[in-house]
Amino acid sequence: MMQFVCFVNRNVKIFLRDKGAVFFSLISMFVVICLMLFFLEDVNVSFLTENLALIPGRDFAEDEKNSKLLVLLWAAAGIIPVNAVMVTLSNLSAMIKDKANDKSKAIYSSPVNRFSVAFSYIIAACISSVIICELTFLLSEVYICFKGGDIFSFKTHIAIFIIILVNSLVYSAIMYLFAVLIKSEGAWSGMGTVLGALVGFLGGIYMPIGSLAKSLQTVLKCTPVIYSTSLFRQIMTEEMIGKVFRGADAEIVSAYKNEMGITIDLFNENVSAAACLGILIICGMLFLIAGTIFTNRKTGAK
Numbered sequence: 431m432m433q434f435v436c437f438v439n440r441n442v443k444i445f446l447r448d449k450g451a452v453f454f455s456l457i458s459m460f461v462v463i464c465l466m467l468f469f470l471e472d473v474n475v476s477f478l479t480e481n482l483a484l485i486p487g488r489d490f491a492e493d494e495k496n497s498k499l500l501v502l503l504w505a506a507a508g509i510i511p512v513n514a515v516m517v518t519l520s521n522l523s524a525m526i527k528d529k530a531n532d533k534s535k536a537i538y539s540s541p542v543n544r545f546s547v548a549f550s551y552i553i554a555a556c557i558s559s560v561i562i563c564e565l566t567f568l569l570s571e572v573y574i575c576f577k578g579g580d581i582f583s584f585k586t587h588i589a590i591f592i593i594i595l596v597n598s599l600v601y602s603a604i605m606y607l608f609a610v611l612i613k614s615e616g617a618w619s620g621m622g623t624v625l626g627a628l629v630g631f632l633g634g635i636y637m638p639i640g641s642l643a644k645s646l647q648t649v650l651k652c653t654p655v656i657y658s659t660s661l662f663r664q665i666m667t668e669e670m671i672g673k674v675f676r677g678a679d680a681e682i683v684s685a686y687k688n689e690m691g692i693t694i695d696l697f698n699e700n701v702s703a704a705a706c707l708g709i710l711i712i713c714g715m716l717f718l719i720a721g722t723i724f725t726n727r728k729t730g731a732k
Contacts, residue, residue: 434546441554445521452562456516457626459509459566462635474501474638478674478686485678493674499579500670504690506570507666508635510563511658514597515605515629517562519622521555522602522609526618548725551609552602552718559598564591580669589665596707597658600714604654607721633659640689651696654713661706663692 446452478497482488567590575581582590612618630636632655639647639656650656671692675683684700687693694701701709 434550437547437550438554438557441521441524441551442557444524445517445554445558446561452520456513456562459513459516462505462509462512462630474504474690481682481686482674482678487677495578496670496674499574499577500667500674502570502574502577502579503667503670504663504692505635506567506574507662508630508633508659509570510566510594510662511597511633511655512629512635513563513566514559514594514601514658515655516622516626517559518555518598518601518605519608519625521558522551522605523615523618523622524554525551525606525609526612526615529613530615545722545725548606548722552599552606552721555602555605556595556598559602560594563594563598567594582666586665590662593661593665593707596710596714600654600658600710600717603714603718603721607717607724610721610724629655632656634691635659638689639691639694651694654710656691656694657701657706657709660691660694660701661703661710663690664703664706667692 475494475497478500479490479494482493482497483490571582608621609618612621632650632653634642634650634656639650642650671683671687675686684693688695688700694706
């Protein structure tokens with residue numbers, strides 16, 4: 431057990447001490463923030479306020495304020511799973527470096543259970559992700575409060591923490607499988623570059639999923655990222671959705687949620703928060719099993 435804790439501690443410290451790794455793991459988040467500040471926020475707010483104006487008896491000033499807060503919450507909820515993906519990928523670069531420098535051979539030849547070493551990489555990536563994602567959530571909350579929003583309830587904080595933990599474990603398992611299969615630092619860096627460019631699209635952050643072609647929507651629904659994003663959005667925007675669409679028909683609210691990717695329509699049914707969580711857990715378990723099998727094949731059971 432002490433060996434496992436030491437390996438986890440080592441891998442977490444390697445990541446957190448490398449300021450460059452931390453920065454580049456967050457580069458996708460910075461891209462999303464810049465897009466929101468300079469383009470996406472105005473487009474989304476205008477779309478929402480124009481449609482709300484069609485409902486009789488609306489207060490334009492209040493609708494505009496609430497719409498801006500809703501869009502901010504929508505964006506913040508999308509940033510957290512992006513961080514979970516990129517931070518776990520960046521943390522597991524320590525595993526790639528160990529293989530490239532032949533340190534892994536020395537580790538696996540020592541009197542230590544090889545699966546303890548494998549899970550230490552996964553848990554270290556998970557811990558790093560939880561730290562960064564929770565910090566992102568808290569900073570987002572502070573910024574939203576500064577803009578006139580309300581502090582989330584204690585219940586919401588607990589729910590978000592649990593979801594962050596699940597997301598971090600799931601993406602740690604996914605990235606671990608990739609780390610087992612990839613041997614060189616160059617290939618790992620290349621994958622990180624591609625994934626950094628794609629993850630915002632896969633999460634329906636750069637463009638709302640409802641604005642994409644049906645074929646692209648189908649592709650996104652085959653990845654876990656869109657369900658992570660939907661899960662965070664359902665919880666973080668729930669109260670503000672009620673304020674923005676006060677007095678509106680349920681069909682209008684449902685259409686907006688589907689358009690913006692707050693809820694995902696799968697087989698003509700909305701995927702609930704519990705179902706999104708279940709999909710993520712199943713996905714994480716499948717990747718963990720696959721990662722364990724490939725680890726066993728590559729290193730040999732001991």
